[in-house]
Amino acid sequence: MSAPASAGWAVRLVDLLHRRGRWFIAALVIATVGIGVFAAKIKVDNSLKVWFVEGDPALTAYDHYKEAFGNDEIVIVAVTAPDGGIYQPRYLEKVRTASQALEKLSRVRRVSSLAVSLHATNEDGDIVVGPLLPESGPVSADDAAAVKRRVAADPSFKGVLVGDSDKVSLILIEPKSSPDYEHIRKEILAEIGVIVDRELRNDGLGAHLGGVGVVYEGLNEASLRDSGVFVTLSYLILLGGLWLIFRRVVWVLVGGAIVSIAVIATLGIAGLLGRDMNMVTAIIPTMIMTVGILDLVHLVDAFDEGRAADPKASATRILGSAVAFVVVPCIVNSFTDVIGFASFVVAPVGAIRDLGWLVSAGLLILLVAVLVIGIPALARFGGRKGGATTEQLDNSWVSRGVMAMTRFAIRHKGAVLIATVVGLPLGAAIAVGRFPGRHALIVLLNALMGLPPVVVGLVVYLMLSRAGPLGDLGLLFTPGAMVIAQTVLVLPILAALCRQAVEDFRNQNGISDPLTDIDGMAVFWQ
Numbered sequence: 001m002s003a004p005a006s007a008g009w010a011v012r013l014v015d016l017l018h019r020r021g022r023w024f025i026a027a028l029v030i031a032t033v034g035i036g037v038f039a040a041k042i043k044v045d046n047s048l049k050v051w052f053v054e055g056d057p058a059l060t061a062y063d064h065y066k067e068a069f070g071n072d073e074i075v076i077v078a079v080t081a082p083d084g085g086i087y088q089p090r091y092l093e094k095v096r097t098a099s100q101a102l103e104k105l106s107r108v109r110r111v112s113s114l115a116v117s118l119h120a121t122n123e124d125g126d127i128v129v130g131p132l133l134p135e136s137g138p139v140s141a142d143d144a145a146a147v148k149r150r151v152a153a154d155p156s157f158k159g160v161l162v163g164d165s166d167k168v169s170l171i172l173i174e175p176k177s178s179p180d181y182e183h184i185r186k187e188i189l190a191e192i193g194v195i196v197d198r199e200l201r202n203d204g205l206g207a208h209l210g211g212v213g214v215v216y217e218g219l220n221e222a223s224l225r226d227s228g229v230f231v232t233l234s235y236l237i238l239l240g241g242l243w244l245i246f247r248r249v250v251w252v253l254v255g256g257a258i259v260s261i262a263v264i265a266t267l268g269i270a271g272l273l274g275r276d277m278n279m280v281t282a283i284i285p286t287m288i289m290t291v292g293i294l295d296l297v298h299l300v301d302a303f304d305e306g307r308a309a310d311p312k313a314s315a316t317r318i319l320g321s322a323v324a325f326v327v328v329p330c331i332v333n334s335f336t337d338v339i340g341f342a343s344f345v346v347a348p349v350g351a352i353r354d355l356g357w358l359v360s361a362g363l364l365i366l367l368v369a370v371l372v373i374g375i376p377a378l379a380r381f382g383g384r385k386g387g388a389t390t391e392q393l394d395n396s397w398v399s400r401g402v403m404a405m406t407r408f409a410i411r412h413k414g415a416v417l418i419a420t421v422v423g424l425p426l427g428a429a430i431a432v433g434r435f436p437g438r439h440a441l442i443v444l445l446n447a448l449m450g451l452p453p454v455v456v457g458l459v460v461y462l463m464l465s466r467a468g469p470l471g472d473l474g475l476l477f478t479p480g481a482m483v484i485a486q487t488v489l490v491l492p493i494l495a496a497l498c499r500q501a502v503e504d505f506r507n508q509n510g511i512s513d514p515l516t517d518i519d520g521m522a523v524f525w526q
Contacts, residue, residue: 010324010325010327010328011320011324013324013327013371014319014320014323014324014327014375015319015320017371017372017375017376018316018319018375018376018379021372021375021376021379022376024372024376025372025373025376028261028368028369028372028373029261031265032261032264032265032268035264035265035268035269035272036264036265036267036268037268038268038269038271038272039264039267039268039270039271040271041271041272041274042267042270042271042275042276042277043183043276043277044220044221044223044224044276044277044278044282045182045183045220045276045277045278046216046219046220046223046278046279049182049350066177067177070109070174070176070177071109071174071175071176071177071181072212073175073181073185073211073212073213073216074172074173074174074211074212074213075172075173075174075175075188075189075192075209075210075211075213075214076170076171076172076173076209076210076211076214077098077170077171077173077192077196077200077207077208077209077210078168078169078170078207078208078209078210079091079095079098079168079169079170079171079200079205079206079207080167080168080205080206080207080208081166081167081168081169081205082204082205085166085167086114086162086166086167086168086169087144087145087147087148087166088144089138089139089140089141089143089144090139091205092114092115092133092139092143092144092147093138093139094199094200094203094205095113095114095115095169095171095200096113096115096116096133096135096139097199098113098171098195098196098199098200099111099113099115099116099171100115100116100135101195101198101199102171102173102192102195103116105188105191105192105195107175107176107178107184107187107188107191108173108174108175108176108188108192109174109175109176109177110173110174111171111172111173111174112160112161112171112172113161113169113170113171113172114132114133114147114151114161114162114169115131115132115133116131116132116133116135117131117132117157117161118130118131118132119131119132119150119151119154119157120154121149121150121153121154132147132150132151133147160172173192175188175213185213185216185217186217186220188213189209189213189214189217192209193209196209219279222279223277223278223279223282224277224282226282227277227282227283227285230282230283230285230286231263231285231286234285234286234289234290235256235259235289238255238256238259238289238290238293239252239255239256242255242256242293245297245300246300246383246384247384248381248384250377250381251296251300251377251381251384254296254373254374254377255293255296257369257373258293258296258366258369258370258373258374259288259289259293259366259369261365261369261373262288262289262362262363262365262366262369263285263288263289263362265362265365266284266285266288266358266361266362266365267284267285269358269361270354270358275354275358278351278354279351280351280352280354280355281351281354281355281358283355284355284358284359284362285362287359287362288359288362288363288366293366293370295330295333295334295366295367295370295374296370296374298326298329298330299323299326299327299330299370299374299375299378300374300378300383300384301326301383302322302323302325302326303318303319303322303323303378303382303383304383304384305322306318306321306322306323307382307383309322315378315379315382316379319375319378319379323375323378327371328443329443329446330367330370331367332443332444332446333448334363334364334366334367336448337363338360338363338364339360340459341355341356341357341359341360341363342356342357342360343356343459344356344357345357418483418487418491419486419487419490419491419493419494420494422491422495423490423491423492423493423494423495423498424494424495424498426495426498427445427494427495427496427497427498427499427500427501427502428498428499428502430442430445430495430499431498431499431500431501431502431503431506432502432506442496442499445492445495445496445499446496448492448496456485456488456489459488460481460484460485460488464481464484
């Protein structure tokens with residue numbers, strides 16, 4: 001396999017990366033470290049605005065509400081009482097101490113509880129307005145009885161500060177509203193937690209935090225935790241897969257280094273531009289690993305094929321022929337992935353937009369890392385352990401993959417039938433025809449053979465969604481949509497395999513005559 005003349009730029013690129021590999025690797029590592037330090041600035045944000053469409057009237061009304069009335073994220077502390085109930089002097093005194101401490105926090109606007117809330121009740125013919133409990137001094141049994149009587153006389157407390165039983169009461173904490181509240185919420189909750197521990201839990205009372213803000217922080221922590229688990233598992237699966245494919249520790253290490261550079265640099269870009277992670281964008285590292293690392297496998301496979309075809313050839317010669325030939329479809333395939341994810345930047349939801357452009361940036365960085373590190377590594381270490389013979393390649397996992405594709409064809413007859421009707425004539429026409437752009441079309445077909453299903457699914461979804469150009473057909477979430485996606489996946493494979501088969505047949509039988517038009521509908525060759 002040799003690189004055609006029209007791919008001379010690929011040969012020159014491979015040669016440059018081979019000769020100047022150390023300089024390019026050093027520059028890549030330095031750039032990754034330089035941009036990667038900004039990853040420390042990334043926070044996790046699953047707040048309401050992340051999921052709303054920009055300009056949504058409901059979101060606009062929500063912002064106006066907060067400007068007029070303050071923060072709506074009330075932090076709730078449910079304080080459970082010992083056997084004596086919530087109207088015991090000791091319980092009320094502890095609630096008062098905790099409430100007053102919470103009121104002193106600089107970022108808290110207001111606190112409501114059995115101890116500090118105001119009441120307006122009729123006592124002995126007079127309207128009495130004041131706190132439910134005296135602001136200072138020991139709480140007596142009479143004070144506790146007065147609180148119980150005042151709460152019972154005012155229905156506004158029922159279901160707000162107290163429930164149907166006397167076992168629990170609530171402390172309601174309203175933080176001050178601020179433009180950066182999403183970023184300081186965790187600090188405010190931590191300050192509240194310190195007071196709750198000191199004044200309530202350490203004194204034998206039960207206390208549990210709740211509210212919208214607590215839920216948001218719980219989602220943030222879950223996103224961070226799950227992201228760490230998924231990234232770790234993805235690394236382990238990736239490294240294990242590379243070992244199963246290559247059976248060489250050096251390629252496991254090279255693959256791990258490549259994906260680490262891509263992930264660190266991508267997160268660094270996100271941190272530099274002030275983008276936070278959420279439950280959607282937390283999958284970015286995993287997507288970068290799984291979608292882009294196949295390019296490294298293609299390069300090593302091409303090197304092994306070149307070595308099997310000419311065992312005496314030098315590494316430099318194989319790089320300039322077999323590997324350079326594969327570099328072109330690898331680049332094209334990566335750019336199709338990038339374009340697919342980049343289409344998300346027009347999405348109205350911010351989380352989807354961030355997912356699109358960050359994955360696109362990560363895949364570009366991964367492509368650069370694969371070429372900059374992978375090509376010098378091939379020259380230095382070679383391919384699989386002990387090389388690979390033609391027989392070994394025929395019995396490899398790639399061949400087994402072809403058998404899996406055969407089983408796929410049996411299960412998905414509709415998609416395969418459509419792809420066959422279109423793909424076989426297309427592949428044959430490309431094989432025997434001679435027209436401008438033929439080589440570019442061959443490269444495109446080869447690249448599309450590795451088109452990730454996730455990209456196809458996303459593109460088909462965008463096309464068939466109600467806002468898409470084919471939305472009026474009403475095919476979204478129907479078997480027809482599945483056939484379309486499967487056809488897009490199968491068509492390039494059938495066309496590329498048919499082209500190669502026809503070309504091989506013509507070469508083996510010495511057929512080189514051009515096609516002769518008969519009547520505009522049929523052709524023949526001699």
